[in-house]
Amino acid sequence: MNSAKQYKCPACGAPIGFDAATGDVTCQSCGNAFDISTLETLEHDTQSFQWGDHLHQEDTATMEGTRTYQCVSCGAQIEVDATTAATRCPYCDNNVVLTDQVSGGLRPNAVIPFRITRKELPAVVNKFYRGKHLLPKTFLSQRKLKEVQGIYVPFWLFDCRMDGNMVMQGTRIRHYREGDYDCTETSYYLLEREGEMSFSRVPVDASVKMPDDLMDSLEPFDYADLVDFNDAYLSGYLADRFDSSPDAELPRADRRMLNSAVDVLRRTAIGYSSVTIRANGMHITDADVRYVLLPVYLLNYEYQGKIYRLAVNGQTGKVVGNLPISKGRSLAWFLGSGAVGAAVAFLLGMLLQ
Amino acid sequence: MKRFFTIFLCLTLAALLTVPAWAAMDTSLPRVVDELDWLEDSEAAELNDYILARSEEEGVDVGIFLMTLMPDGIDYPSDYADALYARGGYGWGDTGRCVMLTVDMYQGLLAVTSYEGDGELLTPGQSDAVSDLILDYINSDAPIAGSLTEFVDQVYDYVAGRRVAEEYDTVALPDWYPDDVASFVDFHTAASTPRVVDDADLFTDGQEAAMAVKIAALREAYNMDFVVYTSPSAYGMEHNMLAADFYQFCGYGVGDDFSGGVLLICMDPMDRGWFTATCGRYRDLYTSQANERLNARLRPWLVRGAEGEEDAYGEGVLQYLDDTAAVMSGKKVYDYSIPGVMAVIAFLLVGGITVGIERHKMKTVRQAADAEEYLVPGSFDLRRHRDFYLHSTVTRTRRESSSKSGGGGGGFSSSGGRSFGGGGGKF
Numbered sequence: 001m002n003s004a005k006q007y008k009c010p011a012c013g014a015p016i017g018f019d020a021a022t023g024d025v026t027c028q029s030c031g032n033a034f035d036i037s038t039l040e041t042l043e044h045d046t047q048s049f050q051w052g053d054h055l056h057q058e059d060t061a062t063m064e065g066t067r068t069y070q071c072v073s074c075g076a077q078i079e080v081d082a083t084t085a086a087t088r089c090p091y092c093d094n095n096v097v098l099t100d101q102v103s104g105g106l107r108p109n110a111v112i113p114f115r116i117t118r119k120e121l122p123a124v125v126n127k128f129y130r131g132k133h134l135l136p137k138t139f140l141s142q143r144k145l146k147e148v149q150g151i152y153v154p155f156w157l158f159d160c161r162m163d164g165n166m167v168m169q170g171t172r173i174r175h176y177r178e179g180d181y182d183c184t185e186t187s188y189y190l191l192e193r194e195g196e197m198s199f200s201r202v203p204v205d206a207s208v209k210m211p212d213d214l215m216d217s218l219e220p221f222d223y224a225d226l227v228d229f230n231d232a233y234l235s236g237y238l239a240d241r242f243d244s245s246p247d248a249e250l251p252r253a254d255r256r257m258l259n260s261a262v263d264v265l266r267r268t269a270i271g272y273s274s275v276t277i278r279a280n281g282m283h284i285t286d287a288d289v290r291y292v293l294l295p296v297y298l299l300n301y302e303y304q305g306k307i308y309r310l311a312v313n314g315q316t317g318k319v320v321g322n323l324p325i326s327k328g329r330s331l332a333w334f335l336g337s338g339a340v341g342a343a344v345a346f347l348l349g350m351l352l353q
Numbered sequence: 354m355k356r357f358f359t360i361f362l363c364l365t366l367a368a369l370l371t372v373p374a375w376a377a378m379d380t381s382l383p384r385v386v387d388e389l390d391w392l393e394d395s396e397a398a399e400l401n402d403y404i405l406a407r408s409e410e411e412g413v414d415v416g417i418f419l420m421t422l423m424p425d426g427i428d429y430p431s432d433y434a435d436a437l438y439a440r441g442g443y444g445w446g447d448t449g450r451c452v453m454l455t456v457d458m459y460q461g462l463l464a465v466t467s468y469e470g471d472g473e474l475l476t477p478g479q480s481d482a483v484s485d486l487i488l489d490y491i492n493s494d495a496p497i498a499g500s501l502t503e504f505v506d507q508v509y510d511y512v513a514g515r516r517v518a519e520e521y522d523t524v525a526l527p528d529w530y531p532d533d534v535a536s537f538v539d540f541h542t543a544a545s546t547p548r549v550v551d552d553a554d555l556f557t558d559g560q561e562a563a564m565a566v567k568i569a570a571l572r573e574a575y576n577m578d579f580v581v582y583t584s585p586s587a588y589g590m591e592h593n594m595l596a597a598d599f600y601q602f603c604g605y606g607v608g609d610d611f612s613g614g615v616l617l618i619c620m621d622p623m624d625r626g627w628f629t630a631t632c633g634r635y636r637d638l639y640t641s642q643a644n645e646r647l648n649a650r651l652r653p654w655l656v657r658g659a660e661g662e663e664d665a666y667g668e669g670v671l672q673y674l675d676d677t678a679a680v681m682s683g684k685k686v687y688d689y690s691i692p693g694v695m696a697v698i699a700f701l702l703v704g705g706i707t708v709g710i711e712r713h714k715m716k717t718v719r720q721a722a723d724a725e726e727y728l729v730p731g732s733f734d735l736r737r738h739r740d741f742y743l744h745s746t747v748t749r750t751r752r753e754s755s756s757k758s759g760g761g762g763g764g765f766s767s768s769g770g771r772s773f774g775g776g777g778g779k780f
Contacts, residue, residue: 134711165737181749188744194737198729216721256724263723264733269740320717333711334704341703342696349692 017095017236020114020295020314025232049109049291051246069098083207086152086239097231101241108229112221114150114237114295114314121148121297124312128319133333136303136326143301143308150314152239152293153215154206156246157223158199158253159289162261164282165194170272189272193265196285199257204249206242206291212252217320218313221294225315229293239293246289258282378414379442380405389419389458391497400498404505411509413474414445415452417501422459430455431464438468450474452508454487454501463487478520479511527588529603534768539611540604548572550599553583553620555658560667567674575681577635578605578613581670587621592777595619596630597767606632614639614775616673618655618666627655628777636764636774643680644776650676655780 019026024033069078074092085101088094102108116124129135168191176183201223205215227233261282269275295314300307303324310321384404385397392400404415416437420430427433434453437443444451448470455464465484467474475483483504490500510516531537548568549561556564568579582599590598596617600606606613612633619626629647631639654669764774 132711132714134708134715169743170740178749181751183747183749185745185747187742188746190741190743192737192739192741193735195733195735197734198732199724199727200729202724202727211718213718213720217718219721220726253724256721257727259723260725260728263725264728265735268735268738322716322718325712325715330708330712334708337707338700338704342700345699346692346696349690349695352691 018113018233019236020117023113025235049105049107051289067098069096071096081240083209083240083243084238085241086234086237088238095235095237097234097239099231102229102231102234102239106241108154108293109290110226111152111229111233111293112223112225112295112315113227113233115225116295116297116312116314116317118148118150118297120317121299121312124317125299125310125319128310128321129323132323134325134329136324136329139303139324143303146300146302146307147298149298150237151296151298152234152237153210153296154240154242155203155215155292155294156206156242156249156253157201157203157290157292158246158250158257158287159201160253160257160284161196161198161286162257162282163196163285164261164280165192166262166265166277166282167192167279168266168269169276169278170269171274172271173273191269191272191275193268195265197261197264199260201290202253202257203294204252206244206246206249207240208243209240214309214311214320215296218294218296218311218318221313221315226292234293237295242291250284250287250289254284257284377441378408378445382442384414384416385501386416386418386420388421389456391419392501393498396498400501400505403502407505407509408445411513412445413450413452413509413512414443415505415508416443416454417504418453418455420455420457423457429460429464430457430462431466433457434464434466438466444468450512452483452512454483454504456487463491475508475511476518476520478518482518483507483511525588527584527586527599529599530588531602531769537602537769539601539606539769539771541606541611546604548578548580550580550582550603553585553618555583555618555620555666556670557664557667560664560671563671564667564674567671567678571674571678571681572607572613574678576607576612577633578607578611579674579677580605580613580615581618581674582615583618583620583666585620587619587624592617592619592624592626592628593630593765593773593775594768596628596775596777597632597765597771597773598769600630600632600773601767601769601771608633610634611771616670617777618670624779625659626777626779627651629775630767630773631775632771632773636772638681639774641776647673647676647680648776648778652778652780659780 016025016027018024019033022033024035026033065082066079067082067084069080070076071078071089071092071094073094073096074089076089076091078087078089078096080087080098083101084098086095086097089096100106129140170189170191172187172189174185174187176185203215203219203221205212207215258280262277262280265282266275266277297312297314299310299312299321301310302308306324308321308323310319312319383401385392385401387397400417404417408414416434418430418433418437420433423430423433427436434455438449438451438453443449443453450469452465452467452474455466456462457464463484465475465480465487467480473480486504486507487500490497507516511518547565549556549564551561564581568581571577571579580600580603582596584595584599587595596615599617600613600615601611605611605615610633612635614629614631614635617628617630619628627648629639629644651669651673654665654672658665658669764772766772
């Protein structure tokens with residue numbers, strides 16, 4: 001039997017949970033609020049994730065299947081995914097933090113607490129629908145909200161230094177007249193650049209079951225809100241521990257940093273009409289990683305037999321998701337805007353003719 | 354002895370003075386000049402010998418001159434032949450009987466000229482027959498060498514009466530042609546002189562009236578004359594000359610330079626075509642480009658008219674007058690409606706881009722491609738920065754001349770000696 005933990009009000013003993021609106025832990029029963037640091041004094045687990053610590057690798061075998069916990073509140077057996085770090089008891093609905101998933105070498109280095117409350121979600125999502133002119137007319141009325149989850153998603157934050165060189169070909173074009181001829185002179189140059197640059201806290205989600213593109217789209221997170229991890233932040237939300245190692249996810253971060261590094265070096269080729277990259281030798285020379293939990297709301301809607309998932313950045317309120325597109329409205333917009341453009345062009349043509 | 358020598362000298366001089374210049378046929382002069390390389394050297398030499406041999410038999414000299422272009426100062430191949438003949442050395446017998454074939458490839462012109470004394474050795478029908486023989490070969494893929502030999506043979510056959518050419522009646526000049534071109538005096542016609550002269554009866558009354566209105570507007574707007582002339586015959590003249598002579602001899606033109614132009618549509622069954630003759634200021638405005646565009650847009654109408662489509666001639670000319678107005682105002686003439694094309698393109702572009710943007714807004718899930726916002730400010734250290742010059746290439750494009758060309762057909766002079774420009778075509 002694995003260990004589960006439930007935070008209880010120091011005043012009345014009732015279950016307590018993290019309140020995104022105040023940033024405190026509040027008791028729904030007596031209404032008292034407690035600073036996270038108060039609860040921290042109850043916890044003295046100073047160990048946290050370190051890259052190179054093989055604990056997570058050894059734990060890979062335990063990431064599959066399910067695990068069973070006993071609810072501290074009602075004593076019921078709770079069966080959860082092997083990577084679940086916080087959940088709700090399906091019997092008593094109390095918040096449960098599975099401490100063995102967030103302790104020792106699995107303890108996140110930091111967390112960004114939720115800032116958007118569940119009550120604010122409808123307004124945030126409705127704002128997202130504004131200006132989506134191709135949304136089917138019946139979507140807002142016929143969609144069915146199947147599920148809302150506030151979940152702490154595990155992320156790796158990579159700190160890297162990129163070093164190397166790049167060879168480019170640049171062209172400069174000069175136009176001039178020579179007698180009865182228009183001349184175009186194209187001069188070719190070989191450009192060599194060598195340098196280094198640092199990237200800080202490049203996020204890559206560490207959860208296999210979370211779609212990468214969905215998580216990428218939620219960026220950016222404001223790292224000013226990063227705080228030391230405390231179990232209490234998970235209370236009231238779902239949470240997963242990482243199930244993909246930093247070594248497995250580093251290539252994703254590497255690709256992004258490489259693209260930016262190439263772009264930075266390319267921008268040093270000033271005064272050329274065109275620049276073509278011939279060789280690129282940029283590579284990571286130094287890397288570090290932090291394990292953090294970032295707040296995300298997932299909302300699943302059912303519309304005309306299909307599930308549409310929206311994700312909300314639980315810190316900034318940024319909403320992302322692919323919405324259904326109305327063919328009728330697409331055609332109407334094409335014809336309408338095209339007609340306006342055609343009318344303007346026709347008038348211009350009449351004037352120019 | 355001295356007396357005998359004196360008498361001999363006098364007799365010799367007397368004989369030389371009484372013999373015409375062309376009587377001294379110079380066999381060393383080439384009978385075949387092939388600047389076009391239509392013949393192999395051996396073929397040319399063989400043909401040259403053949404002509405010299407047949408000249409003795411038939412009593413007629415023949416010259417074949419295949420030229421890339423005419424020498425300076427000579428406009429037409431017939432003039433070139435005249436100049437060669439006048440220089441001497443060509444022509445057989447006392448009357449200098451000679452036939453010359455001259456090709457000017459640059460202008461695409463061919464002339465068969467014949468000489469006998471002060472007249473012509475070949476009749477018009479015979480000249481046309483041997484000209485057509487060469488033209489048929491040029492327009493076919495058959496080897497030209499054979500046609501030139503056949504040309505020589507036919508010339509001798511016609512002269513000897515072994516072959517008879519189909520002759521046609523000489524067409525009388527049109528009634529507006531002056532009896533004496535040399536003494537013709539330019540005059541400015543009254544405004545009431547018709548600007549639409551439909552001798553070929555191609556237009557309806559309504560079309561003629563519409564043309565007259567458009568022409569009047571053009572004349573008033575640009576102070577130049579514009580005339581539409583249809584003719585059932587070419588009167589044996591080139592279209593450019595017919596158009597220019599009509600314009601001059603009928604007294605059209607505004608100002609001291611007789612500014613204006615005439616569109617001739619010639620319905621001669623043997624020589625159907627059109628020509629715009631331009632004069633004075635209009636000659637400067639009527640550029641090669643304008644000529645090409647106007648002709649390109651007019652020709653399909655004329656073809657449709659020739660195929661029997663009702664009103665096509667008139668509609669084409671009405672459009673031509675609209676295009677002329679556009680040319681006069683410095684606007685480009687197109688085969689299509691510019692506003693219409695712009696509208697269609699804008700419709701597709703704006704509609705497509707708008708829907709593209711809207712669809713983009715509906716899908717906000719995308720993989721991150723870069724990490725620009727995670728680049729640590731000030732961390733970029735550019736250690737090396739070197740630019741090496743490799744090489745250069747230069748492309749040269751000839752500038753399109755902005756000078757006025759005076760039309761697609763270049764300049765020419767009417768029978769009355771006035772300078773014209775313009776261009777036309779066949780349909």
